[in-house]
Amino acid sequence: MSAEETVELSGHIIDSGVFSALLDDIHEYGADFTITRFEVGHHSGDPSWAQVRVSTETADDLQRLLMRLQTHGANLVDIGEPQIVAADADGVFPDGFYSTTNLETQLRLGGRWVSVERPEMDCGLVVEDGVTGPTVRTVPMADIRAGMRVVCSAQGVRVTLPQPSESDRGFGFMDSQVSSEKPQALLVRQVADEMRATRAAGQKVLWVGGPAVVHTGAAPAMVALVDGGYVDVLFAGNALATHDIEAALYGTSLGVDLVAGRGVQHGHEHHIRAINQIRRAGSIRAAVDTGVLTGGVMHALVRGGHDFVLVGSVRDDGPLPDVFTDVLEGQRAMRARLDGIGFCLMVATTLHSVATGNLLPASVPLVCVDINPATVTKLADRGSVQARGIVTDVGLFLHQLAAELTDYRVGP
Numbered sequence: 001m002s003a004e005e006t007v008e009l010s011g012h013i014i015d016s017g018v019f020s021a022l023l024d025d026i027h028e029y030g031a032d033f034t035i036t037r038f039e040v041g042h043h044s045g046d047p048s049w050a051q052v053r054v055s056t057e058t059a060d061d062l063q064r065l066l067m068r069l070q071t072h073g074a075n076l077v078d079i080g081e082p083q084i085v086a087a088d089a090d091g092v093f094p095d096g097f098y099s100t101t102n103l104e105t106q107l108r109l110g111g112r113w114v115s116v117e118r119p120e121m122d123c124g125l126v127v128e129d130g131v132t133g134p135t136v137r138t139v140p141m142a143d144i145r146a147g148m149r150v151v152c153s154a155q156g157v158r159v160t161l162p163q164p165s166e167s168d169r170g171f172g173f174m175d176s177q178v179s180s181e182k183p184q185a186l187l188v189r190q191v192a193d194e195m196r197a198t199r200a201a202g203q204k205v206l207w208v209g210g211p212a213v214v215h216t217g218a219a220p221a222m223v224a225l226v227d228g229g230y231v232d233v234l235f236a237g238n239a240l241a242t243h244d245i246e247a248a249l250y251g252t253s254l255g256v257d258l259v260a261g262r263g264v265q266h267g268h269e270h271h272i273r274a275i276n277q278i279r280r281a282g283s284i285r286a287a288v289d290t291g292v293l294t295g296g297v298m299h300a301l302v303r304g305g306h307d308f309v310l311v312g313s314v315r316d317d318g319p320l321p322d323v324f325t326d327v328l329e330g331q332r333a334m335r336a337r338l339d340g341i342g343f344c345l346m347v348a349t350t351l352h353s354v355a356t357g358n359l360l361p362a363s364v365p366l367v368c369v370d371i372n373p374a375t376v377t378k379l380a381d382r383g384s385v386q387a388r389g390i391v392t393d394v395g396l397f398l399h400q401l402a403a404e405l406t407d408y409r410v411g412p
Helices: 018-028 059-072 184-200 219-227 238-250 267-281 284-289 297-304 327-336 351-359 374-381 394-405
Strands: 003-011 032-039 048-056 084-086 104-109 112-117 124-129 134-139 149-151 157-160 204-209 233-236 307-310 341-347 366-370 387-391
Touching: 003 018, 003 059, 018 032, 018 048, 018 059, 048 059, 104 124, 104 134, 184 204, 184 341, 184 394, 204 351, 219 297, 219 394, 233 238, 233 351, 238 267, 238 284, 238 297, 238 307, 267 284, 284 297, 297 307, 307 327, 327 351, 341 351, 341 394, 351 366, 351 374, 366 374, 366 394, 374 387
Parallel strands: 112 134, 204 233, 204 341, 233 307, 341 366, 366 387
Antiparallel strands: 003 048, 032 048, 084 149, 104 112, 104 157, 124 134, 124 149
């Protein structure tokens, strides 16, 4: 082993499993380590602190390892200053670029720390000249342009891992990432409290939704939440909007009568006929303005002046004219709506939940509600360490949440 550095990390690194995960990664990279200092907190609320010297066969291997260890909040003891290299082609990072985490990140430039604007995982760090000094922002690979100054080292980069705490806002209701055996009413109430606190703090609530919102008959509950001011931005695909509009126009979702709970004659055509009507109108907003669309979640969002971003997939029918069919443009549209987001609620969608989790900084708390616990597991596995899950039927959950936050009631 010819290259080595010492890293340090602190916080609840034992009970959270962070320290063992760090050692696992060192082994996985074929590196060696020596624990040079370790101080364990004496009480449950006390942080622990450790220094670990890691060594690899080459300097390039060491840089890759150091970047990986920063996903656990491990920073260099001798932080240094970053190596910055100009990109030589559009859409291509320089070799050895720093691959970002979604953790709070700072860069040391000219002897002072500069905070990275809106941290996002799997991007690069670009240094630019600002009015009062250098600025640093995350840039996805597709948006890199030749000449951009890109950070290409772990040196000079510092990350901060969120630490569990008893906050004034009281969010932290589950000990595990996925909850299937917790009191439903309590979980709903705590999510509602967080949403109230987010709104009181002047921040926005972001929703990520799948078509089960409509299939389960919960669209009226979500409409009540939109009207009550608890849905500031919605990220979804073609399906949620299509079936919501189908329900508003025909009273069905995928051809199933939402009142009677059974298929209707020619119901299989309803979704494509609904799409056709919106395409004829020109957009969802135009359909609302001209009276074609008079109810449902999308109608409520338009009438309330709320943002929504619909990003499609290869399996989409139509799609609706508002749907982004270029995924890179869809990503850019989603990023553009993230300013001011203080809380994110994901309901019944795996792909859009993972996509949104990849865009959000770890400082934004997010809750995922799904009947399938694997959805939340996938979120955590892909780096959204702040994700917490509630395993339940999304229809029941939304009815209860709307009743908690608004005057909505199920039935007549």
